[in-house]
Amino acid sequence: MKKSIILAMCMALPGLAGQPAPVTVAAAPVDCPLSLEIAAVYTAALNDVTSNIDGINTWGVDVTALYDVCPKWAITLRGGWAEGEADNDAIDTTVWSIMPGVRYTSPIKDKLSWFAGANIGLANVEYSIGYYSPDEPSTYTTDEWGFAYSAEIGLRYNLTEHIYVFGAAQGNGNFAEPSGADCQYGLGGRVGLGIEF
Numbered sequence: 248m249k250k251s252i253i254l255a256m257c258m259a260l261p262g263l264a265g266q267p268a269p270v271t272v273a274a275a276p277v278d279c280p281l282s283l284e285i286a287a288v289y290t291a292a293l294n295d296v297t298s299n300i301d302g303i304n305t306w307g308v309d310v311t312a313l314y315d316v317c318p319k320w321a322i323t324l325r326g327g328w329a330e331g332e333a334d335n336d337a338i339d340t341t342v343w344s345i346m347p348g349v350r351y352t353s354p355i356k357d358k359l360s361w362f363a364g365a366n367i368g369l370a371n372v373e374y375s376i377g378y379y380s381p382d383e384p385s386t387y388t389t390d391e392w393g394f395a396y397s398a399e400i401g402l403r404y405n406l407t408e409h410i411y412v413f414g415a416a417q418g419n420g421n422f423a424e425p426s427g428a429d430c431q432y433g434l435g436g437r438v439g440l441g442i443e444f
Contacts, residue, residue, distance in 0.1 A: 279444040280315035286439030288329060290419060296338065296374075296428050303340050305331035309437070313350060323348045325366055325397075337377050342421070344370040344395050358405040362415070363398075370395035372423035372431070393423030393430070399437065409443045 286309050292302025307329025313321040327344045346368030354360045373390035401415025420432030 280321075282313040282315075282321070282441055282443045284311040284313070284413070284439055284441040285309075286311070286413075286437040288327065288417070288435065288437050290329065290417070290433040290435035292431060292433045294429060294432060296333070296340075296431070300333055300338055300428075302431070302433070303331040303333050303338070304433070305329040305340065305342060307342070309344075319352055321350045321352070323350050323364060323366065325368075339375040341373045341375075342370055344368060344421070346395060346397065348397075352403070355402075360403050360405075361401070362403060362413075363400045365396075365398045367394070367396045369393070370421040370423055372421060372425055372428075374425050374428065376426075389425040391423045391425040393421050395419070395421040395423075401437070403441065411441045411443070412439070413441060414438045 309327035311325040329342045332339045346366035348366030350364035352362040376387045397419035399415040399417040403413035405411045415437045422430045
């Protein structure tokens with residue numbers, strides 16, 4: 248009887264050993280479609296503030312959040328701040344803007360890509376105008392909200408898998424007219440750093 252049991256076990260073991268154990272496969276990590284950019288921005292004015300005040304060149308910074316909706320297209324949200332002063336120092340300007348938009352990005356080779364984008368939104372333009380008298384100088388400040396826009400084309404270079412640098416030529420403008428000033432528009436550039444999460 249013992250010999251029969253041992254023989255049956257010997258015959259059954261190869262069959263049991265041949266059955267594969269269940270395997271659990273971990274899901275591949277999903278790339279996050281969110282990116283964040285910070286840039287230094289310069290804009291050269293293409294028109295005058297008023298008939299007797301020259302256009303004001305500005306410099307500033309902006310932060311842009313990007314969300315990829317497909318491999319080449321992203322929706323964007325940009326917040327910016329800039330300031331400048333007229334040549335005669337009689338007027339200073341500060342501009343705050345918030346603009347959603349879209350961007351198209353296409354690879355050129357390995358780590359280099361080109362991109363183009365456009366944004367529309369709102370800007371607040373503030374002018375501080377200095378008045379000088381023999382007694383005491385004073386300042387008059389006025390501001391207004393208006394429609395704002397920008398368009399850009401540029402290059403980006405991937406430093407690592409998730410970090411890149413970029414530079415772009417940009418045209419922008421706004422329709423805010425504090426104290427009857429003219430709508431402003433200009434040409435300039437953006438350079439900065441991006442992080443993909």
